[in-house]
Amino acid sequence: MNRVALLGSTGSVGTQALDVARHLGDRVRIVALAGGRNTGLLSAQIAEFHPRLYHSLLPDRVTGLGARAATLEEIASDEDVDTVLVATSGTAGLEPTLAALRRGKTVALANKEVLVMAGGIVVEAAHRFGGRLVPVDSEHSAIFQCLRGEDGPIARLLLTASGGPFYRYTSERLTSVSVAEALAHPVWSMGQKITIDSATLMNKGLEVIEAHWLFGVPFDCIEVVVHPQCLIHSMVEFPDGSVKAQMSPPDMTLPIQYALTCPDRVPARTAPLSWTDSRSLTFEPVDVTRFPCLRLARQAGAAGGTYPAALCGADEAAVSLFLKGRIPFTGIARLVEYALNAHRAADGASLEAIRNAERQACSLVTAHSEEIVMEGAAQSRARL
Numbered sequence: 207m208n209r210v211a212l213l214g215s216t217g218s219v220g221t222q223a224l225d226v227a228r229h230l231g232d233r234v235r236i237v238a239l240a241g242g243r244n245t246g247l248l249s250a251q252i253a254e255f256h257p258r259l260y261h262s263l264l265p266d267r268v269t270g271l272g273a274r275a276a277t278l279e280e281i282a283s284d285e286d287v288d289t290v291l292v293a294t295s296g297t298a299g300l301e302p303t304l305a306a307l308r309r310g311k312t313v314a315l316a317n318k319e320v321l322v323m324a325g326g327i328v329v330e331a332a333h334r335f336g337g338r339l340v341p342v343d344s345e346h347s348a349i350f351q352c353l354r355g356e357d358g359p360i361a362r363l364l365l366t367a368s369g370g371p372f373y374r375y376t377s378e379r380l381t382s383v384s385v386a387e388a389l390a391h392p393v394w395s396m397g398q399k400i401t402i403d404s405a406t407l408m409n410k411g412l413e414v415i416e417a418h419w420l421f422g423v424p425f426d427c428i429e430v431v432v433h434p435q436c437l438i439h440s441m442v443e444f445p446d447g448s449v450k451a452q453m454s455p456p457d458m459t460l461p462i463q464y465a466l467t468c469p470d471r472v473p474a475r476t477a478p479l480s481w482t483d484s485r486s487l488t489f490e491p492v493d494v495t496r497f498p499c500l501r502l503a504r505q506a507g508a509a510g511g512t513y514p515a516a517l518c519g520a521d522e523a524a525v526s527l528f529l530k531g532r533i534p535f536t537g538i539a540r541l542v543e544y545a546l547n548a549h550r551a552a553d554g555a556s557l558e559a560i561r562n563a564e565r566q567a568c569s570l571v572t573a574h575s576e577e578i579v580m581e582g583a584a585q586s587r588a589r590l
Contacts, residue, residue, distance in 0.1 A: 211287045241261070261277060282306040321415065346416060347464055348438075349420075414504055415507035432491070524571050
């Protein structure tokens with residue numbers, strides 16, 4: 207039995223993880239749950255799964271039914287926990303990830319910012335204390351699965367991208383994308399922030415940085431290809447030219463389940479692919495002119511230090527402004543680029559430096575959003 211602490215249980219990945227736990231039955235026991243402000247859902251989850259520990263930003267509103275309130279770090283380092291599934295958003299997952307790794311635990315990581323902002327610190331902690339990182343994102347889970355049994359070098363990692371809802375849009379059409387349109391992803395059902403990041407392809411840029419840290423592969427050996435069918439989740443190319451790909455239906459419960467059961471493969475509730483249906487698999491390069499967030503993320507990752515933290519802070523603020531209707535869709539990339547150009551990097555070796563870089567970039571974007579977006583719009587009109 208895998209004793210699991212689920213951080214972010216009320217979010218999209220968290221609720222799907224609990225669906226997986228229901229399906230796996232005695233293979234998994236939920237020993238701790240952590241939610242945010244959705245205390246009604248968290249209370250219902252506690253009543254169903256009977257964890258020993260819970261965490262909430264509003265603990266007085268949670269009906270614990272015998273569970274004890276605890277911090278995220280206390281939950282992550284508890285002796286009764288085998289695996290910590292980190293499905294929180296933003297930087298809230300950083301300290302508990304490190305706490306779990308320093309106790310030699312397995313961390314099933316669904317939080318992008320942890321590795322993007324502090325990849326060096328996290329990987330060093332895993333190596334030093336014997337902890338294990340298991341990816342939950344479908345792309346990294348695919349690579350993780352392809353590399354099982356392979357001990358040799360890697361030539362390339364190929365991350366696939368759906369392209370999002372606007373991949374065929376012209377640059378002019380992208381300027382008028384509405385919030386409702388951006389939140390309507392054609393394949394995946396996700397939270398608001400990650401859905402917008404998918405539409406801008408920032409999500410894929412963050413995954414490039416994650417892949418660098420997870421698999422120890424240089425940035426110039428990590429490529430992104432658009433694969434609209436979303437059936438091949440990523441590929442690994444080896445020095446002899448052979449390519450291994452992981453293929454499955456586009457359903458997050460599959461990588462979540464594998465993270466909790468690997469190396470065992472357990473029957474899933476998801477219907478398998480049909481091989482008698484006529485289908486095509488297509489691939490094409492990313493147009494970084496129309497979708498510059500992928501380029502910006504690559505540049506931040508390659509620059510290192512606190513640049514990835516500034517990237518995350520700027521993107522968080524810019525996406526929030528777009529969701530509030532204060533900037534156009536194309537303003538997200540413009541603001542992120544402005545923040546990265548203004549950033550003065552530290553070496554990124556401390557959590558304090560990383561958090562400062564994130565906060566400063568977020569504040570910079572919020573304070574200067576209107577003038578930067580207006581300036582960009584004027585430049586676009588001048589080019590026309």
